[in-house]
Amino acid sequence: MDPLGSFRFRVEIDGLVVGGFSEVTGLQLETEVETYREGGANAFAYKLPKTTSSPNLVLKRGMTYSDLLWRWYRGVVGGSIERRSGSVILLDEDGWEAWRWNFVGAYPVKWIGPELRGDQSQLAFETIELAHHGLLAE
Template identity: 35%
Template sequence: MEPFATSTLFRVAIGPFALGSFTSCTGLGCTVEYEERREGGLNGHVWRLPTRVSYSNVVLTRPSTRETAAVAQWVSHQVARPLRVTGEIVALRPDRRPLTRWVLDGVAPARWQGPSFSATDSAPAIETLELVHQGFLNLPG
C-alpha cells in the first residue's frame, strides 16, 4: 500500500488548451436525486431509485502566472465560439508526479475572475476559474 500522499498543485487542460497549474481545486463532486416507489404488498419497504445526477461547479484558484493569459485566451475563445469539450484535472505530488486525475465531460467556463493588483497590498494577485461540466469520464486502464 502506498503511503498517504499530498497534492500541492492541480494541472488543468481543457481540450487543446493547457491552462497550467492551480494551487486550489474545490467542487469535484455530484449529487444524486432519488425517487421513492412503494410496491403493493411490501408495506415495510420503500424502493429508492436514482433519477438524476447533478455535478457541482469546479473552482480553481492560483496566484497570477504567465499561464493567466492562457486562461483568458480560452475564456475568450469560448465566448466567441462556445464548445463543450473534455477537460482534465491532475493532482500533482510535491515532486510534480501525478497523484490522481479527473476527466470531465462537456467542460465550459462558468466564471473567470482575473487577478486584482494593489500597490499597497503585498499579497499575491489571485485568479479564479470556475468550470461547469456534464460529468466524469473513466480513463482506460
C-alpha cells in the same frame, strides 16, 4: 506510503497544462433518487436512480503564462460557446501523476480577476469557474 497531499495538482484543457491553481472545488457527483413504495410492502421503499449531476468546477488562485483560459472565457462572453474536455491531476510527492479527474463538455461561466502585485511577472488570475457535463476519475 504517505497520503497524497491536496496541494500538488495541475489542470489540463485539451491535453495542455493551462496553469497552476492552489484550490479546485466541485470534484463531486450526485445521483438523484426517486423513492417508490410498493403496495403492501410497508417495511421499506425502493430507491431508484434518476439523473446524476455535478456542480461547476471552480479553479481558484491560478497563475499562468498563457492567455488560453482568458481567450476561452472572452469567447463565451461574445456568444461563442466552445466546449472542451480536460483533467484535474493530483501529483505525488515526486511530481508523478497519482490520480486524474477528467471532465467533459466544459466551458467557462465565471471569471474573477487577480490581485495585481508589482513583484510578480506571471499573467495572474484569481478564479475561473467551469460548467461541464460530468466527471470520470482514473
